Amino acid sequence: MDLMHPPAPPPLTDLAALHRAHYRDLVRLASLLNDAVGTCEEVVQDAFVSVWRRAPRLRETDRLPAYLRSAVLNGARSHLRRRQVRQRPGHLRVLHLEDGATSVSAEDAAVHDDDTRAVLGALRRLPDRQRDVLALRFWGDLSETEIAATLGIAPGTVKTHVHRALAALATLLEDRR
Amino acid sequence: MNALPPPPFGADHDPDSAETAAVQARLRAAVTNRAASLPPIDEAAGLAAIQARVARRSPAAALPTRRGMLAVLGAAAVLAAVALVVRNDRHDTVRTITPASTTAPPSSTTTTPVTTPPSGTHTPAEPGIWPAPSMNIRYPDAPSAALGFAKGFLGQPNAVVDTAASTAPGVVAVRPNPGPGPITLVRTAQHDDGFVVVDASTEQIQLESLATGDTLTEVLDVSGRSVAFEATLSVQLWPADLTAAPLVDKITMGGGTELMPFHTTVNVPSTASGPLVLLLAEVDASGRSTFSYATVVRLDPPTPIVAVTGGHLEHLSRDGKFAKPIAGAPAVASVHGGFATLPGDCAGTRSLASLHGGPADPAAVRTALAATTGGTGIVTVACDGAVTGDSHTVGSGQSVAGADIRAVEAGAGTGPAVLELDVGGKRLLRRLDIATAQTLDDSAYLVDGQSATFLDDHTNAYVAGDGLVYSLDVTAATPTSTLLFDPGKPVVSLDANESSLLLFVTSDGGLFAWAPGSGLDLIGEGYTSAAW
Numbered sequence: 001m002d003l004m005h006p007p008a009p010p011p012l013t014d015l016a017a018l019h020r021a022h023y024r025d026l027v028r029l030a031s032l033l034n035d036a037v038g039t040c041e042e043v044v045q046d047a048f049v050s051v052w053r054r055a056p057r058l059r060e061t062d063r064l065p066a067y068l069r070s071a072v073l074n075g076a077r078s079h080l081r082r083r084q085v086r087q088r089p090g091h092l093r094v095l096h097l098e099d100g101a102t103s104v105s106a107e108d109a110a111v112h113d114d115d116t117r118a119v120l121g122a123l124r125r126l127p128d129r130q131r132d133v134l135a136l137r138f139w140g141d142l143s144e145t146e147i148a149a150t151l152g153i154a155p156g157t158v159k160t161h162v163h164r165a166l167a168a169l170a171t172l173l174e175d176r177r
Numbered sequence: 178m179n180a181l182p183p184p185p186f187g188a189d190h191d192p193d194s195a196e197t198a199a200v201q202a203r204l205r206a207a208v209t210n211r212a213a214s215l216p217p218i219d220e221a222a223g224l225a226a227i228q229a230r231v232a233r234r235s236p237a238a239a240l241p242t243r244r245g246m247l248a249v250l251g252a253a254a255v256l257a258a259v260a261l262v263v264r265n266d267r268h269d270t271v272r273t274i275t276p277a278s279t280t281a282p283p284s285s286t287t288t289t290p291v292t293t294p295p296s297g298t299h300t301p302a303e304p305g306i307w308p309a310p311s312m313n314i315r316y317p318d319a320p321s322a323a324l325g326f327a328k329g330f331l332g333q334p335n336a337v338v339d340t341a342a343s344t345a346p347g348v349v350a351v352r353p354n355p356g357p358g359p360i361t362l363v364r365t366a367q368h369d370d371g372f373v374v375v376d377a378s379t380e381q382i383q384l385e386s387l388a389t390g391d392t393l394t395e396v397l398d399v400s401g402r403s404v405a406f407e408a409t410l411s412v413q414l415w416p417a418d419l420t421a422a423p424l425v426d427k428i429t430m431g432g433g434t435e436l437m438p439f440h441t442t443v444n445v446p447s448t449a450s451g452p453l454v455l456l457l458a459e460v461d462a463s464g465r466s467t468f469s470y471a472t473v474v475r476l477d478p479p480t481p482i483v484a485v486t487g488g489h490l491e492h493l494s495r496d497g498k499f500a501k502p503i504a505g506a507p508a509v510a511s512v513h514g515g516f517a518t519l520p521g522d523c524a525g526t527r528s529l530a531s532l533h534g535g536p537a538d539p540a541a542v543r544t545a546l547a548a549t550t551g552g553t554g555i556v557t558v559a560c561d562g563a564v565t566g567d568s569h570t571v572g573s574g575q576s577v578a579g580a581d582i583r584a585v586e587a588g589a590g591t592g593p594a595v596l597e598l599d600v601g602g603k604r605l606l607r608r609l610d611i612a613t614a615q616t617l618d619d620s621a622y623l624v625d626g627q628s629a630t631f632l633d634d635h636t637n638a639y640v641a642g643d644g645l646v647y648s649l650d651v652t653a654a655t656p657t658s659t660l661l662f663d664p665g666k667p668v669v670s671l672d673a674n675e676s677s678l679l680l681f682v683t684s685d686g687g688l689f690a691w692a693p694g695s696g697l698d699l700i701g702e703g704y705t706s707a708a709w
Contacts, residue, residue, distance in 0.1 A: 015231065019224045027223075028212050041223055048227045116214075119207035138201075138208050170200045 015052055022065055023048075026072050029139050031074035033124055033131070043079055047071035066150045074149075102148050122172035130165030133158055222319045302387075303366045305373025306454050306475050309418045317370035322372040323349035323363035330419050331361065331458070332467025352459065359470040379470040381405065383436070383459045393445055393453060397476070399438040403431030411468070414443050415454040423456075452477045497607055559666035638679055640668045646681060 023044060030040035051067045123131055129151070135148045148155040248406040307326040316322035320338045327336035333353040341362060342350035347365045352358045364375045376389040385401035405409050414425035424446050431439035445453070458471035579697040597697045644667025648659050681689040 015228065016224060019227060021218070023220055023223055028215065028220050031211055031215055032208060045223060045227050045230070049230045052227075052231050115203065115209045116210040119203050120211060123204070123207075126590055134204065137360070138204050166197050166200050168202065170196050173200065173203070 009038050018052075018064060019048060019153070020045055024065070025140060026068060027034070029069065029135060030076045032120060032135050032139060033073075034079055040076070041053050043075035044072055063149065066146070069136065069150045077128060079103075112168055118167075118173060125167055125172060126165055128162050129153075130168060133161040134165045134169070136163060144159050202375055227662070246412065276421045286680075303473065304452070305366060305368065305375055305377050306452075306473070307374035307419060309420050311418055311420060316373070317371060319347055319365040319367075319372050320420045322365050322374050323351050326363055326374040326377070327351045327353070327361065330473075332461075335465065353466045353469055359459075361470045361472075375580070376475055377471055377473040378470055381436075381459065381470055382410065382431075382472040384455075384457055384472050384474065387455060387474055387476065388477075391474070391476055393449075393476045393478050395445055395447075397443040397445060398440075398457070399443055399457070400438070401457075402436040403433060403439050403457070404434065404436050406433070406469075408433035408437070409460065410439055411460050412441060412443065413458075414445065414457040416449065417451045417453065417633060419454060424453070450478065565618050576614060581653070640671055643686070644668050646671060 026047065028039050029122060030043045034043065047068050050071050051064060054067075123134060126134070126135050132151055133147055136142045142150070142176045144155045144158045147158045151158075153161075248511075280492045307330055308316070308323070316323065316325060320340075323338055330351075331349070335354045336351050337355050338583075339350040339352055342360055344350070344362065347367075349363045349365060351363050353358055353654060359379060359381055361377050361379045363377045365372050366375050367373075378384075381403045382405070384399070384404045387397050399412060408430045410429050410431050412425070412429055413423040414429050415421070415423050425443050427441065427443070428698045429441035430438050440477045440550060443455070453476050454473060455476055456468075456471055456473050458468035585618050638646055638661055641647055645663050646661045646668050648661050668681050669684050670682040671679055683689070
């Protein structure tokens with residue numbers, strides 16, 4: 001390769017198409033691993049930039065979605081660890097309660113919302129690989145083959161990780177009670 | 178791609194495991210709820226940001242992680258700069274009253290003062306150190322006040338005023354004896370009931386590390402340049418009543434025939450209270466006076482900060498090493514391990530779990546709301562430490578019934594208070610109408626995390642579960658939390674006053690102040706005596 005003259009990246013119109021097809025779903029994926037939506041979008045944008053810069057060297061362009069998913073998982077993991085929070089929309093949020101006797105009390109809403117938070121919190125405490133396989137499985141209806149392609153592991157290994165991840169998740173949730 | 182719902186799990190898992198099935202169901206529900214709770218995603222803005230970064234292929238922006246590191250380094254540099262500015266500001270403040278003649282040729286026998294007095298601005302309202310409140314003396318003019326000070330405090334019975342040597346209005350030059358001799362410049366101020374002495378200085382003792390109005394610390398760093406008989410400088414620390422005995426009496430060495438540096442430290446007794454007076458003087462070897470000349474400054478006590486430590490309500494100084502129990506205040510049990518609060522606040526009793534005070538103005542009605550450790554009561558506490566009654570106990574018909582009240586925060590007046598509740602281990606913040614003891618459903622805040630606490634009523638600042646301090650924009654359609662301050666250590670408490678000055682206590686005892694637009698100011702740290 002001519003290092004002085006690297007190949008130009010694909011046209012931006014293709015980038016827009018890739019973005020349109022995957023951006024929203026990837027933000028949802030990142031949101032399973034991070035609270036702040038702003039952080040999730042930043043992770044996804046980082047993934048797009050990183051993958052796009054490598055796109056000319058990626059021979060199997062049909063694997064770009066898998067590369068994007070992998071980059072998002074890696075980025076979300078880094079954010080999870082660095083805890084470099086600058087802005088956290090919704091970190092403390094108002095419970096929108098309706099008037100009238102049938103409205104859900106703030107206390108009830110707190111308890112109801114707590115389970116979602118507990119499950120996602122437990123998911124984020126799993127080992128990296130276990131967390132990733134569960135996130136991909138329950139986020140996007142990915143097959144074991146797709147998960148394997150995303151994570152660069154064998155399909156059989158995906159099964160093992162999923163099995164262990166669910167058991168670990170059950171243990172974490174049980175410990176919390 | 179259809180993100181939801183997730184597929185049923187494959188045949189490889191144990192279909193008989195009810196536990197695994199339940200976990201999967203909960204995970205599906207959580208993923209669904211999480212997706213549903215996301216605010217609208219601005220895809221166009223996201224694409225624009227990506228395209229801009231792709232087009233901007235500068236080496237510095239080549240890698241997200243590297244860019245992130247640069248951002249962190251930049252933020253750290255800003256924080257460091259803020260810290261330096263704060264510290265330099267303090268340093269400069271300490272040194273702003275260095276006499277103007279510090280670079281002038283030294284002289285131990287000059288009879289014509291060439292220095293300007295400390296803090297050269299004449300401020301009529303400035304507190305005086307002489308006459309002492311117990312003396313019942315009124316001086317009709319500045320010279321009489323200066324002479325009274327020289328004779329009564331410096332022990333110069335033959336002191337005279339050198340009118341020609343006085344350098345500024347209100348500054349009186351005093352010699353210990355008639356004729357040539359060293360001069361002490363006595364700065365005076367006019368009060369409603371007469372003239373008072375504010376401080377004093379002499380060219381022979383140039384105090385550089387402290388000035389009148391500086392804040393007392395546990396250990397005073399006393400340094401500057403001096404010339405005195407046998408190079409010996411007398412250093413004394415006096416209580417505000419200069420007719421009493423000095424709290425500290427020691428000597429240090431400076432120059433004998435010319436101005437030379439001196440440096441010593443003075444340990445402020447923990448029993449000292451109120452403003453103190455620091456005197457640096459040459460002892461009169463002739464015996465005709467106690468001191469030949471002197472530099473005298475008033476040091477003010479720090480703004481009192483009250484904190485609950487290991488069960489005691491204590492005053493804290495600003496250097497982190499000077500905590501002492503508030504006299505007469507009973508022990509306080511704090512379920513939170515401690516909190517900082519501002520001047521004028523009240524004492525509590527053993528049964529209180531949380532205490533936040535009212536206005537700092539002593540003339541105002543000062544009461545505080547406090548939550549009882551029982552978890553369902555809110556009481557009004559008077560400033561004398563007595564619990565005056567369950568005037569705002571939450572009734573059983575309220576929605577907070579059954580919830581454990583962990584803390585209550587109230588501002589001045591009768592505005593809503595903030596309740597911090599514990600609902601099945603979940604923290605919930607609610608507002609309480611003090612007048613009716615009714616919670617307000619339209620302002621319930623669900624706290625993310627298990628330990629978020631101390632929503633401040635004035636600033637909407639709170640400590641999240643990660644120990645960082647955030648502010649909540651309650652006016653936005655979607656309330657947004659913005660990081661206010663990350664001290665590097667978890668924040669365990671905060672409080673603010675009406676002027677939005679926030680005090681933070683970190684887990685290691687660091688005490689910080691923060692005000693919008695003025696940056697972060699480390700007040701003190703290392704309150705190791707406190708079990709936060």
